[in-house]
Amino acid sequence: MTNIELETGGSVWKLLVAEGDAVEEGQTLFILEVMKMEVPYEAPHAGTVAALHIAEGDSVAEDDLALVIQA
């Protein structure tokens, strides 16, 4: 289980996976918008999206748990 936590606050611009999806290492999971920059978050390893805590348009804060990947 790997928790993907947010390094900064911002808003969720694009969510590219759904709960239960299989993901590859390096696959872009979602993109935050922070100060007009798009900040992609990638899967650190292959697995399945076990839990999803964000939705497109959400305002999010630093250290928020975005999703969980089960290897």
Next chain:
Amino acid sequence: MSWKPEVDEIKQRRAFALGQGGPEAVAKQHGQNRLTIRERVDQLLDPGSFEELGPVAGTPVYNEAGELVSYDPANFILGFGKVNGRRIIVGGEDFTMRGGSPSPAGLRKSVYAEDLAVQYKVPLIRLHEGSGGSVGGTSGQGPNLPGPVNAPSRFRSVAQAMATVPVATAAMGAVAGLPAGRLVASHFSVMSKSTAQIITAGPAVVERAMGEKKTKDELGGWKIHTKNGTVDNGADDESACVEEIKRFLSYMPDNVNQLAPVVECDDPTDRCEESLLEVVPRDRRVAFEMRKIIHAVFDHGSFFEMGKGYGRSQITGLARLNGQTVGVWGNDCKFLAGSMTADGAHKARRFMELCETFSFPIVTLVDEPGFMIGSQAEREATIRHGTSAVLTAAMTTVPWAAVMVRRSFGVAQAAHYGPETYVLAWPSAESGPLPVEGGVAVAFRRQIEAAPDPDAKRRELEEMLAAKQSPFPRAEALSVHDLIDPRETRPELCKWLARVQPLLPDLLGPSAFAIRP
């Protein structure tokens, strides 16, 4: 009659001193997963290299017959030692006695640490766990008499040490008062995440004065102090702190009169990293990983980041090019677009002052959109802290090379270029007074308002101006020294370093301005 009785007593006193606060206090320290100061010193130093100073300083306890029955050693351990063969000064409080609050001899030894480092011109390493003065005084019997008016200022040598030798300090347990002040009076500070807290005053004092009920961790644990810049780095435990200090020291000369040690480098100077051709996305809104660029350009595995947890839009640290120490400073566009915040500017100023103090060439990887804006940034006095960084850059005398990776805008960008900087631009470089997106709305306000579809007009103008951000006019006008293939960044920087390296000996000695905490 010989001096045998006195010699025996010297032996006895030394043996007592090694007992520290006694078996119970030592067991308690171990029970809380913390080492004693003597164990910490052993962990830091090359085996057998400790040469203790003042080992029998302390307070003897006699019985009615006038015989020595026990001995309270000074609760600060001090001496010379070697780290990877290099001589250093090491000191730290003994927390097993009086909770590290100085005893009379302990205080004398603790303030001697900086004097020694300045006198012998070798690095100073402090391993702190202790508190400041007590209303009971160092004797425990009542307030001490204040020192005479002509006593030297206690903090002068603390400041002098920072202008003379590398100073690295670790917080190993709770650190408060004077030790906390000395902790941050360092070129590099690190705290143990599992055992340390740093507090100006502890929970009891805080509750009495302010009615605020907080634990030591809530007041000054690593989650607070690695994010506000009190310490540069956090490390998992005591031994990780020691490793961080050893790593920091490996980049440093012994003092400001010497050049940094050069290590053997097996990473070719002409290595071109293929990934750099596409590391910056063509879409200007998409962020990238500046740390990947840093790792690709400098000697393999040589980047030592300092202050990762605070001022996060700026990335600072030490690294090597062809085995030689350089200061490295990049922007992190993933954090507040890489903009210059008040704390980022403070971190950058300290970084530049470190490089200036020890004559390290500076390499910047520039992606600076400008000062942070908005009401919070105004409340933080961003323009004052930012301008402090800009003027610090302008006053440096060390050689600079700047790689324009992407954006270089506003007054804030000026902090990333020292005098006579050698400037290389990547094709992705953009520069100007302010980024197109912010500037268009202001400069073309009337045109946009008069258009039938103002939004469309604004976008049209933004796209038109962005298209003019071609890299070539910069090189045509010699506004940069060269426009380069990003893959050639390492070879070009190594060539630059070989050219400026012969200039470094002239820069040695005390700097025109000293580093401040």
